[in-house]
Amino acid sequence: MKRSLQLALALLCVAAPLLAQDSTMKGVRITLQYDPGVRPGVVVLPVSGVAGDSIRAMLQRDLDFGDRVNIVTIPDSMAAAIRSGVDSAGNMKRMNYGVFQTIGALAVVQATNTDRGLHVALHDVVRKQVIDVNEFALPQDTASRAWRMAVHRVSDEVERWITGVQGIAATRIAYVRSHAIHVVDSDGAGDITIPMVGEGLSPAWSPDGSALAYATFGENSRIVVYNLQTGLSRAFGERRNTNVSTPVFSPDGKTIVYTVAGENGSDLFAAPAAGGPPQRLTVGNGTDNSTPSFSPDGRRVAFTSGRAGPPEIYIMDADGTNADMFTSYAFTTKNYRSNPDWSPDGLTIAYQAYVPDQSGIFQIVTMSLRDRIPHQLTSAAENEDPSWAPDSRHLVFTSTRGGDKQLWVLDTQSGRIRQLTHAAATSRLAAWSSRLTP
Numbered sequence: 001m002k003r004s005l006q007l008a009l010a011l012l013c014v015a016a017p018l019l020a021q022d023s024t025m026k027g028v029r030i031t032l033q034y035d036p037g038v039r040p041g042v043v044v045l046p047v048s049g050v051a052g053d054s055i056r057a058m059l060q061r062d063l064d065f066g067d068r069v070n071i072v073t074i075p076d077s078m079a080a081a082i083r084s085g086v087d088s089a090g091n092m093k094r095m096n097y098g099v100f101q102t103i104g105a106l107a108v109v110q111a112t113n114t115d116r117g118l119h120v121a122l123h124d125v126v127r128k129q130v131i132d133v134n135e136f137a138l139p140q141d142t143a144s145r146a147w148r149m150a151v152h153r154v155s156d157e158v159e160r161w162i163t164g165v166q167g168i169a170a171t172r173i174a175y176v177r178s179h180a181i182h183v184v185d186s187d188g189a190g191d192i193t194i195p196m197v198g199e200g201l202s203p204a205w206s207p208d209g210s211a212l213a214y215a216t217f218g219e220n221s222r223i224v225v226y227n228l229q230t231g232l233s234r235a236f237g238e239r240r241n242t243n244v245s246t247p248v249f250s251p252d253g254k255t256i257v258y259t260v261a262g263e264n265g266s267d268l269f270a271a272p273a274a275g276g277p278p279q280r281l282t283v284g285n286g287t288d289n290s291t292p293s294f295s296p297d298g299r300r301v302a303f304t305s306g307r308a309g310p311p312e313i314y315i316m317d318a319d320g321t322n323a324d325m326f327t328s329y330a331f332t333t334k335n336y337r338s339n340p341d342w343s344p345d346g347l348t349i350a351y352q353a354y355v356p357d358q359s360g361i362f363q364i365v366t367m368s369l370r371d372r373i374p375h376q377l378t379s380a381a382e383n384e385d386p387s388w389a390p391d392s393r394h395l396v397f398t399s400t401r402g403g404d405k406q407l408w409v410l411d412t413q414s415g416r417i418r419q420l421t422h423a424a425a426t427s428r429l430a431a432w433s434s435r436l437t438p
Contacts, residue, residue: 032107032124032131032162040106040162041072049113051142055151059109061187062155062169065418067394067411069162072105097128107162111154118154122161132161145190149436152185156435168389168435173396174203174212175407175430177423181214183228186389186409186432188420197224197233202246202429206253206273209433213247213256223247223258225273237271237278246291249273250318251298257281259290266290268303268320281320293342293349294318302326302340302349310335313351313367327351327367327374337365339385343392344434350386350395355379364397366412377412387432396420398428 034040042063047056064071078099100108108123117137124131136154139147152169159167171186179199184191198216205212212226213236221243223236236256237244243261250257250273257270265284271277282289287306294301298318305314308325312335316323326349327337336354343350347369352362355376362384364377381401388395389409399408402419405426410417421427 031164032122033126034106039068039070041104042069042107042109042162043072043074043100043103043105044109045074045111047111047113051147052113054142055111055113055118058148058151058169058187059111059155059158062152062167063109063159063162065169065187065409066155066159066163066167067414067416068159068165068167069107070104072100072103075103078103095123097123097125100125109158118151120154120158122158145185145192148185148190150438152187153438165391166435168391168394170436171390172209172433172436173387173407173420173430174205174214174433175421175427176201176203177421177427178425181212181226182427183212184421188422191421194226194228195231195233197235198222200224203431204246204248205431205433206249207251207434208253209436213249213258215245215247215258217243217245221245223256225256236273236275237269248292248294250294251296257292257294257301259292261288261290268292268301270318270320279320281316282323291339293340295342296344296346302342304338304340311338313337313340313349326372327353328372336362341387343388344390345392348392350388352384352386352397364395364410377410377415383408385429387430389432390435394432396430396432398430 032040044056044060060071063069106125108125110121112119117135119135121130121133138150141147149170155169156167169186172183173186174181174183180196181194181200181203182191183194198218200214201217203212203214210227210229214224216222216224223244224233225236226233245259247256247258254273255270256273257268259266260269265286266288267284268281268289269278270281289303289305292301292303300315301318302313302315304311313326314323315326334354337351340349340351348366350364350366353365355363361382363379364383364386365374366377367374381399383397383399386395386397393412395410395412396407398405405428407420407427407430408417409420
């Protein structure tokens with residue numbers, strides 16, 4: 001049996017001709033077919049040329065973190081067979097699809113460095129043919145953040161080819177560490193600190209990912225908008241010497257809603273993102289109203305309010321009218337539900353909540369706007385401040401499950417969880433960007 005497998009591996013390079021080198025095939029899309037609910041097995045072949053190992057590692061990691069496919073590892077014996085079938089440029093000439101079927105792969109991703117960028121072909125193992133192929137431009141500097149983001153975009157497109165759903169690798173997460181605003185890639189790499197005006201809290205992304213709004217605290221608390229493309233910061237709003245926090249952009253980017261706290265509680269205000277007088281949205285009358293989150297269509301805002309007693313999640317129209325309690329108040333339990341984040345598909349709100357048997361400890365909960373049935377997603381340690389990924393499937397949040405507070409990413413469908421940050425200082429208050437385009 002072992003000898004038969006070795007013979008099959010040796011024949012790896014004598015079957016169907018490889019079509020990835022044909023640049024005229026751009027736009028071919030036949031669609032990979034597999035049973036619903038099944039995560040198809042995917043092999044990412046070794047990549048030759050400049051930064052080939054890094055490209056392959058990123059493609060594998062990005063597809064794995066998307067939680068829609070299974071990355072299939074190539075056995076050492078098969079790797080040897082692959083190497084024996086490459087040409088002088090390091091490109092495979094022919095492929096034996098049957099060999100990949102023996103290790104449970106339904107698709108094979110082949111990336112090839114060219115003078116113009118990265119040529120990528122997706123092979124359907126069952127059909128024994130290339131079902132999609134395209135060429136992607138990559139920056140020259142392989143050490144730059146732009147190069148990493150370009151590779152992430154390749155991963156997202158390949159995931160779309162395989163599953164029909166675009167990946168979330170080409171995104172970034174803003175968060176707070178030691179009162180500074182950090183930005184990190186979705187895979188945890190490329191962490192940077194943005195230039196600060198004061199000590200920062202509560203970062204929020206503009207819809208196109210080009211800017212961040214954050215709050216400073218201290219004697220001169222204010223909202224600051226930082227442009228990631230120009231590196232310039234500007235103060236937002238006219239208020240000074242007040243406690244402002246939790247800014248959030250409207251989906252069209254034209255408005256910022258934020259919290260203003262004073263001696264008589266806190267309230268939400270809205271003002272043009274380009275500058276202008278604010279409009280008051282809530283009247284707390286001694287209670288706290290804070291942590292706004294827009295619906296994807298921009299017509300409604302979810303927020304935290306203590307107007308009925310303990311903090312609960314409310315939903316109001318974007319102009320502040322028609323406020324209605326979203327979470328259900330219960331006199332028999334200790335209620336505290338706060339920090340809502342509206343999913344990009346508009347169907348679900350995630351928030352943090354005390355749980356009856358863990359008084360004083362937050363857990364992550366989601367609730368559908370259709371049935372309003374809460375679903376507790378976490379239970380280990382303390383978990384708070386959820387923020388949705390663009391796919392409305394993954395959440396980033398702060399957790400103490402590893403000891404101190406760090407950022408973790410949860411796949412809400414499978415329950416799979418991974419640690420995003422590993423800093424010595426605590427990491428918290430994360431905000432997930434939209435998909436970042438060139």
